[in-house]
Amino acid sequence: CLITPYPGDTSKFYLFTSDQENNYDGLNFSIIDMKLDNGLGGIDSTCKSINLTDSVSEKLCAAIHSNGYDYWMIVKRPLSSVFHSYLVTCDGIETAPVISDAGDFYSEKGYMKASKDGKCIVSAELTSSGLVQLYDLDNSNGAVTFREIISQTPSKYYYGVEFSPDDSTIYVSNNTSIHQYERFATNVGLTETILSHTGFSANAMQLAPDNKIY
Numbered sequence: 001c002l003i004t005p006y007p008g009d010t011s012k013f014y015l016f017t018s019d020q021e022n023n024y025d026g027l028n029f030s031i032i033d034m035k036l037d038n039g040l041g042g043i044d045s046t047c048k049s050i051n052l053t054d055s056v057s058e059k060l061c062a063a064i065h066s067n068g069y070d071y072w073m074i075v076k077r078p079l080s081s082v083f084h085s086y087l088v089t090c091d092g093i094e095t096a097p098v099i100s101d102a103g104d105f106y107s108e109k110g111y112m113k114a115s116k117d118g119k120c121i122v123s124a125e126l127t128s129s130g131l132v133q134l135y136d137l138d139n140s141n142g143a144v145t146f147r148e149i150i151s152q153t154p155s156k157y158y159y160g161v162e163f164s165p166d167d168s169t170i171y172v173s174n175n176t177s178i179h180q181y182e183r184f185a186t187n188v189g190l191t192e193t194i195l196s197h198t199g200f201s202a203n204a205m206q207l208a209p210d211n212k213i214y
Helices: none
Strands: 002-006 009-017 027-033 050-053 060-064 071-076 082-089 098-101 112-114 120-125 131-138 143-152 161-163 169-173 177-182 193-197
Touching: 002 060, 002 071, 027 071, 071 112, 082 143, 098 143, 112 161, 120 161, 120 169, 143 177
Parallel strands: 060 112
Antiparallel strands: 002 009, 009 027, 027 050, 060 071, 071 082, 082 098, 112 120, 120 131, 131 143, 161 169, 169 177, 177 193
């Protein structure tokens, strides 16, 4: 799931949920209203589990629009290289997505995240082929285009991804180690640095408000 701001109303948030593998309930959203329950917050009963589309993969992320206040909610279709980008504005969610066919399909599992400037997407593919794909996002119109495969290491099951606080570095995790890449390099894959051998499966990564990745 993913929670995003509600443009134009700081007391509300969108909650998006995507499918678990082989459980195709689609992309759904609810509105969280922090004014409910005496300020404790709750789900708006008039906008709960609203379906945007049928079956999708686990991969979803949000990216800031080029105007600086709207958002794109981006999800990948199952068993497919097709992306759907939904525009989120103060008027609601545009239910007709921008559709892009980019890259290749490798796995429905693995994190997908957008850079904070809204111009780049990285996707970890949880597969024995050991793949991480990098995409460009035109955040003025929601179009996704494939840039390059930044890692292809058999038996490395990549899962977690994250950007550094300044957006310049990409971090990815797999079943044995954590790697970093320089986002703005001409060939991002050639900048790979292994930061640590964890000795265990390093899974999800998340940039926190303190600018540390956990």
